[in-house]
Amino acid sequence: MQKSMQMDAAVQPDALDRWTRRQKWKDDAMRWVFVGSSVLVTLIIFSIIGFVGYQGSLTFRDVSPAEFFFSTDWSPSSEQPRYGALAFLYSTLLLTLLSVVLAVPLALSGAVFMAKIAPKWMREILRPAADLFVGIPSVVYGLIGLTIIVPALGRWFGGIGYGILPAAIILAVMILPTIMSISEDTLRALPKRLEEASMALGATRWQTIWRVLLPAARSGIMTAIILGMGRAIGETMAVFMVIGNSPKIPSSLLDSTTVLTTAIVKDMANTFYGTAWNNALYLMALLLLVISLSLILGIRMFAKRSELK
């Protein structure tokens, strides 16, 4: 090895050798930068989980897990404080499910429309418009929900109009562009030869879309739904304004209820650090994290399993 390096130096001008060595040094350095970035990302998530998890686990000094997870009685400010979070958990899952159910058919149809049917000029308008909606602050969505959707629902269905339904409508609009854009990208990235193969067999456009393109784009569509769902689970401000925030299991889609995120913001700022109440809010944050992570992993696994071997 020693020998070969010397020979190299003899063959090549000195300056070039230095250049090569410097490039190699840079290459090594950059590799560490990239590894470092990855390590940092990992550290961040672990410290978040650690922080939220530690603070949350302190709840169990004052509250039994059975009460927290299985009771619906949330009355932290009463003389005999009760910390049952089941109602929040229930509503969170219901709200997420409903908003995804509302958004996905629309978003997927929209994606197909944009990728395969719409004329070019229409796409060129719709796509940036959709991107724009990702940037509209949730407070604005909330405001529209509060001033227009809630009163309208109240008028149509009677009652006050607050509840899971208006929240789901708002969330569906919020996540629609995300799901649509990513699904469209996936559809567009499919090799043209799949479509050609189907058309050449005499399939109509609709048959091609339904039987070939959508199945082939499945994994990208899953990613899109997961991202949308993640946003729906974590959304706070907009939901707060329209869901009503009663700490109970709702009797209908138009009954006031609370989800985990709004339960947290509602009281986080005004409760004292280190009290059982405050700790319970951190525990809800942990719960939220665990739910969204397991939903995501679950869907990923399901998608992988249903793929062809």
Place this chain on the structure above:
Amino acid sequence: MALIQIEKLNLYYSEFHALKNIRMDIQEKSITAFIGPSGCGKSTLLRTLNRMNDTIKGVRIEGSVAISGKNIYESGAGVETLRKNVGMVFQQPNPFPKSIYDNVAYGPRIHGTTRKAELDEIVEKSLRSAALWDEVKDYLKKSAYGLSGGQQQRLCIARALAVSPQILLMDEPTSALDPISTLKIEELIQELKDNYTIVIVTHNMQQAARVSSQTAFFLNGEVVEFADTVKLFSNPEDQRTEDYITGRFG
């Protein structure tokens, strides 16, 4: 009467005049080869036969292509019916990301066959015709992507056969394959001739000479010469054909 009759066919990609005044008669149950340098319009002409050019924006067609005496650009039967009758195999094997079985059953299904027993029969018959049955019969539920390139191409042929077309178009079906797979496909083409009318585009003159009964030589969107394969290769009439087939081109 010839099965396919092409009359005064002109095709434009927007401005670009890609096919110039093509006339050609193709007989039933024959194998016709299209040869010529890249970009001369072989694929374009092939695709006018099943109207796959319809999917490309800005394509304009003049003249007529008649199959069994009916102009396919005017008939009311619809492009789906036409394509069912005129199957196509592409340069790159392009199976669907589905199982082997579902690939072959795709065509029958979209055309309304749903009974399992019937489908089973069609799948087996098509795979046998494509000389693939013995290799895959135990793995019908496996993904088509697990097959080798040559197997995939035969699968695509089986898929095309499953809707029982009359005509089979092949656009350089072996150019992505190794010689052994190529040989297999060539043998298969020879066998298929008994039941189908085949039009094949190829870059490989040896291949054209081996498999086809007629050959058309293209240049710049025109058919320079269209004749019996043996005649065209041994005794071409046009100087340009001769230059091309002897490699002295340009």
Place this chain on the structure above:
Amino acid sequence: MALIQIEKLNLYYSEFHALKNIRMDIQEKSITAFIGPSGCGKSTLLRTLNRMNDTIKGVRIEGSVAISGKNIYESGAGVETLRKNVGMVFQQPNPFPKSIYDNVAYGPRIHGTTRKAELDEIVEKSLRSAALWDEVKDYLKKSAYGLSGGQQQRLCIARALAVSPQILLMDEPTSALDPISTLKIEELIQELKDNYTIVIVTHNMQQAARVSSQTAFFLNGEVVEFADTVKLFSNPEDQRTEDYITGRFG
């Protein structure tokens, strides 16, 4: 002494034994062709010569490959220096999405040449060697994607030449091209022989016969026969070689 000496080379893709006990000596300024059916290991062996296999996960190599007497798997000189010395041209033309000039200048730049005049000179010289200069000299700033397939492939050759390698590896450099472009590239290869040592993988036996001085026939990861091209095609020693080159394979 031969320029490239391959000794007892074994290569594994994880479990799969892809190259089996290869020995081969390749002389300086010769053209060596690798032929054989698909999957027999031609590309794999070619890529061991510039260690491009290093980029594939799970590859394990035993034995030695020496260039100018030094084992490239042991030398401390680094894989970058090796690859600078051993250029490579791929099956599909793969220019960068940059201008023609920047494509050719890429190699010299990453190896430390920054002076404009010097770069200009290298670019012109390389493009001339690749027989492309006259066609592109007025469009050097245009994107390489505006070129035809054959031009792109010659650009890739020019790009490889620009770092003045000693050896040029080509993996089916014409299989994506039409016959006319193929002919041009084959002529080019013949010219390059005077200055470079060339190893070329091809599916096309005619091509091997036309361009190479030595030919190696591969089967299942082994070199069945390695001999002068004329000898190998006219009078093969091994029965399997004969079967393959006469198309009676299998």
Place this chain on the structure above:
Amino acid sequence: MKWNNLTNRLATVYFWAIGISIIAILAWFLYQILEPGLPHLSWKFITGMPQELTAGGGVGPHLFNSFYILLLSMLFSLPIGIGAGIYLTIYAKKNKFTDLVRISVEALSSVPSIVFGLFGALIFVNWMGWKFSILGGAATLALLNLPILVRVTEESLSTVPSSYWSASLALGSTRWQGIRRVLLPAAMPGLITGITLVAGRALGETAILIYTAGTSVSRFFPDFDPMAMGETLAVHLWYVGGSSLAPDAKQIAQGSAALLVIVVLVFNLLIAIPSRILQKKLSGNK
């Protein structure tokens, strides 16, 4: 056959209807935001200082803070996000560490922003002693951006044909040279689109910033001190809607909402146009 044609036609009608409804929904929302807000937009409003109890307050410092925080957060998150994305596409071997990084990115992208807010408040505001500041807000916002950037990088890099990478390595480039000179430029259009998305989200974020950047602005405008408090336009909108006692609070809220939408729109355009030109140039003006 008839049946196929019928379903096909029905499907076409359906997709057009959906396409048009989506446009209608989006347009309706835009209208609801812009219609009440636009009349309130004036130069004085856009560049003025806020007022507490009296009418006529502006949002100049908030607008400034929005961009300042966005810029700083990008400064933190871009190198790390792109770095990790590059690691995952190029260097990652199939091992435990890679799986861990991947799951971390996944997990990070599923963290609700309120949790980021709490975390940022603890780490940056409290432990690091940055108090409520532009810096603290930007750092926390960077955490929100990270997973999206990692994913966008991974995706844009993986659409770059692998042939570029082999070509560069075969010429003897180091990996870093190949990344910097070939992969990143080729992935640039995708990266830029991703960055616009991230920026849009950051401009609209409230939950995180309330706990980290504070809900008031510096008395100076513009104030480049990263330790100053940095209420952004979106947060101001939240504050004005929820607490302000100014008599024209409602108009300010509507004006801010409209302004915010316009800002995001302009931002998108400013980035999309050069990126499209770049893309054309790369793909060779064909």
Place this chain on the structure above:
Amino acid sequence: GCGAKDNKTNASGGSEPNKPAAAAELTGTVSASGSTALQPLVSKAAQDFMAKNPKVTVNVTGGGSGTGVKNVADGVSDIGNSDVEADAQYKDSLKDNIVVIAPFALIVNKASVGIDNLTKAQAADIFMGKITNWKDVGGKDLKITVVHRPDSSGSRKLVKQIVLDNKDFTKDGVTQDTSKTVAEAVGSTEGSVGYVDVPYIKGNDKIKALKMDGVEYSADNIKSGKYPLYGIEHMYTKKDKESPAVKAFIEFIMSKEFLGKPEVTDLGFLPADLIKK
């Protein structure tokens, strides 16, 4: 003109032993965080204070009462605004500055409810969910919707103490984040009732404030003890560690000069010495 005079007052008012009583100009930064209900007032004071003392920067932010108190204890802020008394754990380390008194009122949807007075018992029954229709208290035949503040809010604690005698609120109804949004929700929901601090009543013409036991809220009625519904606003500082600027700022807020300004008086906050025990 008046700035110089005021500075002198502030400096002499400071009892820092190591600081000479010379009339030095005030410098430094003051940061306050906490109660959102108090934020508009403190922000306004900050603006006026900075105008008088150009070398002092006052930053005011929300975050909630709990956060505010924790922030002072942790040194993140100099002042923690709170509308509730701090947790026992902070008693020793923090100094409690009571700055103003904030009157509260019960509000109802103006158009639909049809009453303008509730007895304390009626109000308690409504908030506990025992009375669910306005006709039971003499109003129209209309279902009652209660609009709450969050459990942890000072306002809710106050109403619970004074009106409900510490019994629990009903879990039905709607919860809004801030007093302002409560006022808006009550304004837009038929048959709704809520409670807010009075600055948020004015300027919203869809709600109306109810009398309690026939008594209207006013400075006089509070002073005389007839109107019981009011909160005490605290600004906590770190005991013995307040900078001169912090002290001066708190004094400024409590001064007649500031509280006497028309736009501040208008809000309805009352000076802390109104109910001196």
